[in-house]
Amino acid sequence: MRPYASIPHNDRKHNRLSNLRMSLFFMYRGNRHARVDQQGAQRAGILEPYAANAGFVRADDVHRLVIHEQRAGSVDAALNNYVALHYKARHMSWLHCMWGVGASLGPVIMGQALAGSGWQGGYRIIGILQVVLTVVLLFSLPLWQTPADAGAGEEFTPEHRTISELLKVSGVPEVMLCFAFYSGVEGIAGMWAASYCTLTRGLDAMTAASWASLFYVGITVGRFFSGFLTMKFNDQQMIRMGQLLNAVGIVLILLPFGNALLPVGLVVAGLGCAPIYPSIIHETPSNFGKNLSMSMTGLQMAAAYTGSTLLSPLFGVLAQNITMKLYPFVLLLMLVLNILTVILILNCILHIRLIL
Numbered sequence: 001m002r003p004y005a006s007i008p009h010n011d012r013k014h015n016r017l018s019n020l021r022m023s024l025f026f027m028y029r030g031n032r033h034a035r036v037d038q039q040g041a042q043r044a045g046i047l048e049p050y051a052a053n054a055g056f057v058r059a060d061d062v063h064r065l066v067i068h069e070q071r072a073g074s075v076d077a078a079l080n081n082y083v084a085l086h087y088k089a090r091h092m093s094w095l096h097c098m099w100g101v102g103a104s105l106g107p108v109i110m111g112q113a114l115a116g117s118g119w120q121g122g123y124r125i126i127g128i129l130q131v132v133l134t135v136v137l138l139f140s141l142p143l144w145q146t147p148a149d150a151g152a153g154e155e156f157t158p159e160h161r162t163i164s165e166l167l168k169v170s171g172v173p174e175v176m177l178c179f180a181f182y183s184g185v186e187g188i189a190g191m192w193a194a195s196y197c198t199l200t201r202g203l204d205a206m207t208a209a210s211w212a213s214l215f216y217v218g219i220t221v222g223r224f225f226s227g228f229l230t231m232k233f234n235d236q237q238m239i240r241m242g243q244l245l246n247a248v249g250i251v252l253i254l255l256p257f258g259n260a261l262l263p264v265g266l267v268v269a270g271l272g273c274a275p276i277y278p279s280i281i282h283e284t285p286s287n288f289g290k291n292l293s294m295s296m297t298g299l300q301m302a303a304a305y306t307g308s309t310l311l312s313p314l315f316g317v318l319a320q321n322i323t324m325k326l327y328p329f330v331l332l333l334m335l336v337l338n339i340l341t342v343i344l345i346l347n348c349i350l351h352i353r354l355i356l
Contacts, residue, residue, distance in 0.1 A: 076301065077294070077297050077298045077301055078294075079095070080092075080095075080281050080297050080301070081284070081293055081294045081297040083095055083282070084281055084282050084283075084284050084285050084293060084297065085285050085290060085293060088230065089227075089230035089234075089235055089238070089278070089279065089282045090226075090227035090228065090230045090231060091227070092278040092279075092281060092282040093223045093224075093226040093227035093230060093274075093275065093278045093279075094223070094224065094227045095278070096223050096277065096278045097220055097223035097224045097226075097227065100216065100219055100220030100223060101220060103216070104216065104220065106126070109122055109125050109126065110122035113125065156289075156290040156291050157291060158291060158293075158294050158295075159291040159292055159295070160295065161292070161295060163299065166292070166295060166296065166299055169288065169292070170348045170349075170351065171287060171288070171344075171345050171348035171349055172288070172296070172299070174341050174344040174345045174348060175280070175287070175296075175300060175303075175341070175345050176299065176300065176303035177303070177337075177341045178280065178338060178341035178342055178345060179277075179280070179300050179301070179303040179304040179307060180303050180304065180306055180307030180310075180311070181307060181311075181334050181335075181337040181338040181341060182273075182276055182277060182280075182304065182307070182334075182338050183303075183304040183305070183306075183307035183308040183311070184307050184308070184311035184312070184334040184337075184338075185246065185273060185331055185334040185335055185338060186219075186273050186277075186308070187307070187308035187311060187312040188311060188312050188315045188327070188330060188331060188334065189215055189266075189269055189270075189273070189331055190212070190215050190216060191312050192312070192315060192316070192319065192324075192327055193208075193211070193212035193215055193266060193327075194208040194209050194211075194212035195208075195319070195324060196324055196327040197211050197212060197262065199324045200323075200324045200325050200327065201259050201262060203259065211262065211263045211266060212266070214263050214266045214267045214270065215266045215267070215269060215270040216270060217267065217270065218249075218266065218267040218268065218269065218270020218271040218272075218273070218274065219270040219271070219273050219274050220270075220274075221270075221271070221274075222270060222271035222272070222273070222274025222275065223274045223275070223278065225274075226238060226242075226274050226275040226278070229241075229275070230275075230279075235279040235280070235282055235283045235286075236279075236283075236346070238275040238276075238279045239275065239276055239279045239280065239342060241275065242272050242273065242274060242275040242276040242279070243272065243276065243335065243338065243339050243342070244272070245268060245269075245271055245272030246268075246269055246272025246273055246276075246335055247272070247332070247335060248268055248272070249265045249266065249267070249268030249269030249270070249271070249272050250265065250269055250328050250331045250332050250335065251265070251328075252264055252265030252268060252269075253265035253266065253269065253327075253328045253331075254328040254329070254332075269331070276338075277304070280300070280342075281297065281300065284296050284297055284300065287345070287349050311334070315327075315330050318330070
C-alpha cells in the first residue's frame, strides 16, 4: 500500500469540509485579533502556520488535516487587515499575487513528494520553507511599523463586536453576499473548468487540465499588473473594470465558435477576477472604519469561504442532474449577483457618509 493511501482521495469533499471550518474560524479569529495588539497578531501569524504544517506531517486522516489547517487562517486575516490599514492598493494586489504564486508552487512540490516519500514529505518541505520564512519575519518585526507615507496619523482602537452586532451595521450583509458571490465565480470557474472542457467541449483530460489552469494563471498575472493600475485608478474603479473583464471572459467561454476562444476566455475571466477580491478587502477600513476593520476582514473572508463551500458543490449537483452546459450561464449569474451587491454596498456607504 502506498504511504499516502490512508488519506481519502476525494479532494472536493475535503475542500468543502476545509472551507466550512475555515469560514467559522475566520469569524472567530477576526474578533479575536480585534482584541490583541498589532505585534501580537503578527507573532500569531508567524507561529500558527508553522504549527499547522507540523500538524499536517503527523496527520493520518482528512479530519485532522482540516483541524490543523485552521491554524493557518490566522495570518490570512491579520495580514490582509494590516495591509488594508497601512499600505496602498497596489501592495494589496501584489500580496494576493504572491498567494497565487505560492498556490501554483504547492501542487508542484506535493507532486514531487507523492512520487517519492509520500504526501507527508510534501508538508515537510513546506515546513522547512516556513522555518526560513519565520526566521526572516522574526528579524524583520522592527520594520513592521506604520509606514511614514500611510497618511493615517489618527489613533484608533480596534473594536470587538459579536457577529450578530456586526450584521446590524449598514452594508455588512451586503458585503458578505458580495464575497460569497465572488467566491462562487472564482470557485466554480476554477473547480469545474476541466470538467466543462471534457464533458461539453470534448477535450481530452490532459488538455482540459492544462486549459483549466489558465484561469488561475490569469488571476495571478492579473493581480501583478493590477498593482500598477491602482496607481491610477481607485478601488471602486478597479472592481468595476474587473467585473467588466470577467464578463468578457465568460462570454468568450460561452460563444459557440469551437474551442479556439475557450482558453482565451478562461484567461480573461481570471484577469477579471484578479482585482475584485483585493480591492474590496482594501476598502474595508474606509467602508466600515478602522476600529472595525479587523473584525470585518475576518467576517468577509468567512463569507468568501462559505460561498465557495456551498456554491461550487451546488453547481456540481446541477451539472450532474441537468447538464454541464450550464457552466458559463451560472458564472454569469454569480457575476451579476456580485455586481448588484457591490452597488448595494456603495449605496449603503454613501448613505452613511451623508448622514455623518
